[in-house]
Amino acid sequence: MRENNTVLLWVLFPLVLMFVFWRDALRLMRAGHGVAAVLTVLGALGFFGGFLLPNLGSLLDHVELPAFFFTTTIAGPDHSMVALTGAFGRVQRYDMDGNFRAGWFAHTGGASGALGMTTDGAIAVASTRTKEIELFHPDGAPAAAPRPFSWTGTQEPRVLWPSAVKVDGVTLAQPVELANPPLHVLPVLLVPFWDPLVAWLMLGLAMLLMRLGRRRASSHPPPQA
Known part of the structure; x- marks a missing residue:
């Protein structure tokens, strides 16, 4: 309530x-x-x-929003690419040709987020404000409950490197950074x-x-x- x-x-x-x-x-x-x-x-x-x-x-799940400023893009599951944009926590999945497939919002609390993958193919989004990592299936459905995380170093993470980010019960995969999705008219x-x-x-x-x-x-x- x-x-x-x-x-x-x-x-x-x-x-x-x-x-x-x-x-x-x-x-x-x-x-x-x-x-x-x-x-x-x-x-x-x-x-x-x-x-x-x-x-x-879910009203905007099939609407592509701008993903070409303050955006981090990595290789995703099933030969896809995943982009995370700015403090709004917008996650968008594309095929490898840059065609938009789905999008959803993570709960980053208005702070910048970091993007990564787990070894079992889940999309991981970490918020420096909530101090939690959210895990999603490729369609945006939650894959697990949010979990606290920690990182080493003085700079806030933009990409979830396994050597720098630790999450209890989750094994992060080595991310592959990609160029941001191509520009489309609607975004x-x-x-x-x-x-x-x-x-x-x-x-x-x-x-x-x-x-x-x-x-x-x-x-x-x-x-x-």
Whole structure:
């Protein structure tokens, strides 16, 4: 029950803030700042979308999201490749030709994650914030309960090397790092709704256009009757 309430809070809070931005966008539209209004809507959707997407459950299992920035890719089971993207903990599986097959979210707690494989073919995702490793089957179904892990060295792991990462009851395989998946049209179009940096740029550009519009309006007052 408490977990459901937490998920509901993580969904409702960004939605409320997003609708506040959209209300301001409507005011901009009514004031004649159409481009600024559109950028505000898209920027708000992009910034808060990253908090909403991981809570959509299985709705995005067959939707390819951007996997070409802050992404680690390794060879996966059954001649596939597996990519882990950024703090959102998005795991995506591709065939060796780069064709998207499935995707799901790991519970990284908003921190960067590390990707690896076990000797029995499970996909392992470690979170430096939760201090746990999650194990998945190739279709994204949990392969085992999350387990605590430890690593040697001062840098946080990006790839789960067996010599540096220790997990009780799990034997990690030697990972094979690969180039990130090729660019596809849909993930490129979704970048504004996925990367908060792009969203901030959109919101900043909207504010700049709004100020320029106000300056032009003040320098060209309407003629008096």
